[in-house]
Amino acid sequence: MLILAIDTSAGTSVAVLRGQDVLAEVTHTEGQKHAEQIGSTIADAIAQARVAPADIKAVALGRGPALFTGLRVGMAAAIMFAEGVGAKTFGVVSLDALALTAFSSGANATAQSPILITTDARRGEVYYAAYSGLDAFGAPIAIEGPGVMKPAELDDHLANRNLAPIRFVGGQDVAVSAAALGQVFAAHQAGGNANQDITALYLREADAVAPVSNRLAGKKVSS
Amino acid sequence: MTWAILPATEADLQEIMALEHECFGRDAWSQQNMQLELVSHHTSYFVARAEGQLIAFAGLSKVAASDQSDVQTIAVDPEFRGQKLGLALMQRLLDTAANLGAKENFLEVRADNPSAIGLYKKLGYRQIDVRRAYYQPDGVDALIMRLDLEEYRLKDSNREPLVLGIETSCDETGIGIVRGNTLLANVISSSMDVHARFGGVVPEIAARAHLEALKPTLNKALAEAKVSIADIDAIAVTNGPGLAGALMVGIGAAKALSVATGKPIYAVNHLVGHVGVDVLEGQLELPTVALLVSGGHTSLLLVRDLLTDVEMLGETIDDAAGEAFDKVARVLDLPYPGGPEIDRAAAGGDPKAIRFPRGLTLPKDLEKHRYNFSFSGLKTAVARWVEVAETSGQPWNKADVAASFREAVVDVLLTKAIDACLTNGVPRLLLGGGVIANSRLREVAKERCAKHGIELRIPALSLCTDNGAMIAALGAQLIMAGYQPSSLGFSAHSTLPVTTVQSA
Numbered sequence: 001m002l003i004l005a006i007d008t009s010a011g012t013s014v015a016v017l018r019g020q021d022v023l024a025e026v027t028h029t030e031g032q033k034h035a036e037q038i039g040s041t042i043a044d045a046i047a048q049a050r051v052a053p054a055d056i057k058a059v060a061l062g063r064g065p066a067l068f069t070g071l072r073v074g075m076a077a078a079i080m081f082a083e084g085v086g087a088k089t090f091g092v093v094s095l096d097a098l099a100l101t102a103f104s105s106g107a108n109a110t111a112q113s114p115i116l117i118t119t120d121a122r123r124g125e126v127y128y129a130a131y132s133g134l135d136a137f138g139a140p141i142a143i144e145g146p147g148v149m150k151p152a153e154l155d156d157h158l159a160n161r162n163l164a165p166i167r168f169v170g171g172q173d174v175a176v177s178a179a180a181l182g183q184v185f186a187a188h189q190a191g192g193n194a195n196q197d198i199t200a201l202y203l204r205e206a207d208a209v210a211p212v213s214n215r216l217a218g219k220k221v222s223s
Numbered sequence: 224m225t226w227a228i229l230p231a232t233e234a235d236l237q238e239i240m241a242l243e244h245e246c247f248g249r250d251a252w253s254q255q256n257m258q259l260e261l262v263s264h265h266t267s268y269f270v271a272r273a274e275g276q277l278i279a280f281a282g283l284s285k286v287a288a289s290d291q292s293d294v295q296t297i298a299v300d301p302e303f304r305g306q307k308l309g310l311a312l313m314q315r316l317l318d319t320a321a322n323l324g325a326k327e328n329f330l331e332v333r334a335d336n337p338s339a340i341g342l343y344k345k346l347g348y349r350q351i352d353v354r355r356a357y358y359q360p361d362g363v364d365a366l367i368m369r370l371d372l373e374e375y376r377l378k379d380s381n382r383e384p385l386v387l388g389i390e391t392s393c394d395e396t397g398i399g400i401v402r403g404n405t406l407l408a409n410v411i412s413s414s415m416d417v418h419a420r421f422g423g424v425v426p427e428i429a430a431r432a433h434l435e436a437l438k439p440t441l442n443k444a445l446a447e448a449k450v451s452i453a454d455i456d457a458i459a460v461t462n463g464p465g466l467a468g469a470l471m472v473g474i475g476a477a478k479a480l481s482v483a484t485g486k487p488i489y490a491v492n493h494l495v496g497h498v499g500v501d502v503l504e505g506q507l508e509l510p511t512v513a514l515l516v517s518g519g520h521t522s523l524l525l526v527r528d529l530l531t532d533v534e535m536l537g538e539t540i541d542d543a544a545g546e547a548f549d550k551v552a553r554v555l556d557l558p559y560p561g562g563p564e565i566d567r568a569a570a571g572g573d574p575k576a577i578r579f580p581r582g583l584t585l586p587k588d589l590e591k592h593r594y595n596f597s598f599s600g601l602k603t604a605v606a607r608w609v610e611v612a613e614t615s616g617q618p619w620n621k622a623d624v625a626a627s628f629r630e631a632v633v634d635v636l637l638t639k640a641i642d643a644c645l646t647n648g649v650p651r652l653l654l655g656g657g658v659i660a661n662s663r664l665r666e667v668a669k670e671r672c673a674k675h676g677i678e679l680r681i682p683a684l685s686l687c688t689d690n691g692a693m694i695a696a697l698g699a700q701l702i703m704a705g706y707q708p709s710s711l712g713f714s715a716h717s718t719l720p721v722t723t724v725q726s727a
Contacts, residue, residue, distance in 0.1 A: 035471040039478030039488075039711030046482070053483050068427065069468045072434050076472045077479035079438050084452055084483025200434065206427035 392465025399692025459698025537594025
């Protein structure tokens with residue numbers, strides 16, 4: 001089955017796969033250019049894979065966690081591409097793709113010593129998830145997260161659980177790859193647990209504060 | 224010449240009869256017959272209007288149980304012939320017949336009308352019979368012609384473009400579908416309720432809501448237009464001005480849809496869309512001054528040509544008028560959105576009770592800001608007034624405050640809009656944007672335009688608020704005028720100037 005995989009949690013990455021086999025992958029690493037690059041990145045990946053859009057039957061989208069604005073561009077594109085060709089959409093945690101890349105590069109992990117993937121969540125926090133290994137179908141097994149925390153709190157949290165993680169930092173040690181994301185989806189599907197949840201993993205409330213008072217500049221009028 | 228094709232109603236009867244007599248003379252139907260045709264359950268009649276004037280009509284008959292349909296009549300004002308209006312009307316009838324489940328269409332035509340016969344042949348009709356001397360007293364034969372609708376649907380030459388428009392510049396996810404100047408669907412999903420507890424639009428909340436609304440809004444629009452995604456000829460999307468994060472959701476969606484379907488994409492200007500939407504009601508007459516008032520914009524435009532000559536005369540230098548309504552609503556302990564709440568609260572109030580300031584109307588301000596607006600001072604003035612009134616312990620009348628505030632907003636908006644019309648010698652004013660829902664604004668606009676001999680246009684409210692249909696309509700205008708599509712690389716531009724109607 002032909003799969004289109006899209007992830008914009010860091011750069012803009014699009015891949016076309018046939019099952020686990022990657023036919024093409026196009027990745028632009030600049031952040032902040034998602035809206036500009038998403039269209040041509042999808043078009044280029046499809047052209048390089050030498051497939052017709054209408055032959056794509058599944059669209060795997062990266063749900064984050066990631067910085068919101070860029071993440072949404074890829075998710076919106078994935079949802080509408082699927083509508084355009086009559087394909088189904090499936091969600092993949094973007095950190096799972098980073099984990100698969102780390103495992104593919106030879107990282108070993110156990111339940112006590114998992115690999116820990118972190119990415120920059122700004123405001124002094126990181127997005128994280130920890131993985132004990134790959135399941136029988138090749139999908140990373142998450143034992144912690146995805147979540148968002150300050151690094152020191154995360155260290156305490158892992159120590160309290162007696163975990164000695166092997167650390168990978170997204171964007172430095174490993175880049176988000178739509179090909180890896182597509183492979184995670186293919187593994188989920190092979191294992192019979194493809195995820196139909198395509199909501200974004202924001203993990204934080206929108207920045208908005210309800211007004212404390214209905215009056216000018218928050219000053220309560222004496223009455 | 225632009226026209227719009229709209230479903231006919233009984234209100235069109237007199238104008239239809241005038242054209243019927245002009246076109247058919249002795250063969251004309253009686254008014255009574257025509258009225259029965261218009262109200263019948265097994266007919267679909269359409270009228271075409273240009274600048275408000277009825278210039279053509281046509282009718283289809285399709286009985287529910289049958290898979291056959293008939294063209295009952297078609298009439299085009301002689302002055303508007305030779306412009307493919309007859310073709311557009313026929314296409315509308317045939318689309319309607321096909322959507323109602325018809326497989327064939329029949330019509331009869333005078334044998335001495337070669338241009339009509341030519342049009343029908345071009346559409347794919349074939350002559351199947353002749354009725355000798357059918358038209359009396361002239362003794363002219365009638366040709367009976369038949370069209371296979373399934374064949375017709377596969378042959379797409381000469382059709383007006385079917386355009387899907389996506390709008391996500393603020394808190395409404397709008398998806399609209401038009402064919403040429405004809406509105407087929409206008410679906411809006413608003414996140415207004417979620418913003419209510421914050422007293423205004425929160426950009427991140429709006430962007431999140433767009434992502435969730437995309438798929439259901441698209442499917443609703445396709446169902447409403449009775450078309451499938453494969454039928455769409457082009458995609459239009461707002462790329463500014465607006466909230467950047469919100470715009471990017473629509474842009475990502477539109478670009479992917481374009482790649483998926485192989486259809487061209489047009490990146491268009493949101494504010495120009497608010498003006499262009501009037502083509503869907505067959506009314507856009509140029510040049511016009513346009514006053515666009517919403518929660519995000521307060522702009523005064525001079526539009527000489529929709530696609531090539533749009534000038535920003537002025538805009539707000541601080542809050543948008545809609546924002547002022549929201550903020551003053553909070554001061555008056557009224558819920559969000561403020562516009563309708565203040566409208567209600569102002570009922571029975573005296574608009575002259577308190578003279579609130581009119582921003583940028585003093586002679587010294589007019590030098591630099593003749594057509595600009597400012598509402599933050601007004602909002603502060605209302606808050607101060609309420610504060611002082613409450614501190615004094617005297618009872619005060621909320622209706623008077625609401626009415627006086629609303630009057631100040633409406634007064635300054637229309638004073639400047641009328642000034643723009645008179646100074647530029649443009650006898651037309653078009654209103655757009657969500658604040659146009661305000662009853663007092665519409666009332667005062669009517670009074671003042673009438674007083675100065677200015678023609679006032681207010682599109683249907685569903686086309687005034689942010690919507691995808693206006694984006695689709697502007698895209699269709701670009702296509703019909705021969706403009707090339709945008710590239711896939713355009714960006715979101717939160718302050719896109721009105722001079723950029725389409726982004727490359």
